[in-house]
Amino acid sequence: MEVQFNRVTKRFGDRDALKDLSFSMASGEMAFLTGHSGAGKSTLLRLLLCLDRPTSGELVVGGRAVNAISNRKIAHYRRDFGVVFQDHQLLFDRSVFNNVALPLEIAGFSQRDIDRRVRAALDKVGLLDREKALPESLSGGEQQRVGIARAVVARPKILIADEPTGNLDPQLSAEIMGLFTAFNSVGVTVIVASHDLALISRMSQRILTLKNGQLITRGESQADTP
Numbered sequence: 296m297e298v299q300f301n302r303v304t305k306r307f308g309d310r311d312a313l314k315d316l317s318f319s320m321a322s323g324e325m326a327f328l329t330g331h332s333g334a335g336k337s338t339l340l341r342l343l344l345c346l347d348r349p350t351s352g353e354l355v356v357g358g359r360a361v362n363a364i365s366n367r368k369i370a371h372y373r374r375d376f377g378v379v380f381q382d383h384q385l386l387f388d389r390s391v392f393n394n395v396a397l398p399l400e401i402a403g404f405s406q407r408d409i410d411r412r413v414r415a416a417l418d419k420v421g422l423l424d425r426e427k428a429l430p431e432s433l434s435g436g437e438q439q440r441v442g443i444a445r446a447v448v449a450r451p452k453i454l455i456a457d458e459p460t461g462n463l464d465p466q467l468s469a470e471i472m473g474l475f476t477a478f479n480s481v482g483v484t485v486i487v488a489s490h491d492l493a494l495i496s497r498m499s500q501r502i503l504t505l506k507n508g509q510l511i512t513r514g515e516s517q518a519d520t521p
């Protein structure tokens with residue numbers, strides 16, 4: 296699904312968290328979003344998820360004008376997204392399998408489809424043999440992979456991650472980023488916010504750099520060439 300920000304500003308009080316921001320991403324493209332603490336990365340992702348609304352400017356996602364989506368329709372809009380947080384937000388009284396199954400249960404999938412899809416998602420993140428484990432018995436990297444499996448289990452069109460490697464060592468971080476590129480290679484649009492420049496500059500993906508709410512590099516997009 297393609298993403299377009301047109302002159303988007305988000306103001307909190309008298310400060311612009313995002314200032315006149317424009318960029319686009321083609322469907323199936325991947326980009327890293329980087330910049331200093333407070334640069335506006337999470338704010339940008341929250342606008343994209345419609346967790347917050349811009350002060351001015353417009354977002355177009357998959358051909359839909361996001362500003363025009365009513366509060367009632369936001370849940371429907373978000374179905375196209377998979378989201379990974381830094382602190383993965385797993386439920387510690389549920390097994391790995393049941394954590395990953397949660398979005399499918401909410402969406403009303405049959406038990407047969409849930410079994411099939413959860414195992415496929417756990418297989419992709421290399422955790423098929425841990426499905427019965429409780430999250431607390433897993434390492435930090437494994438917990439983060441469960442969070443990723445849960446984000447992709449409903450086959451989102453866009454995968455968004457906000458500092459998904461924040462608590463991980465360099466090798467695990469590289470493995471997690473590798474998982475995101477693997478999902479991108481099968482056609483999912485992927486945006487990953489990360490301040491780990493050393494890591495993301497070693498990868499070949501596009502890098503969007505924010506500084507004080509403004510984009511100072513935006514890389515090349517397939518969407519820019521008609």
Ligand SMILES: Nc1ncnc2c1ncn2[C@@H]1O[C@H](COP(=O)(O)OP(=O)(O)OP(=O)(O)O)[C@@H](O)[C@H]1O
Nearest residue numbers: 307311312330331332333334335336337338339490
């Ligand atoms: N709900 C809010 N109310 C007021 N100010 C906010 C709010 N959310 C974000 N801000 C401000 O907007 C700016 C951008 O914040 P944001 O969380 O997007 O930064 P970030 O790039 O994600 O930083 P970090 O790397 O620390 O996560 C900051 O100055 C922050 O204080």
Ligand SMILES: [Mg+2]
Nearest residue numbers: 336337338457
């Ligand atoms: Mg942030």
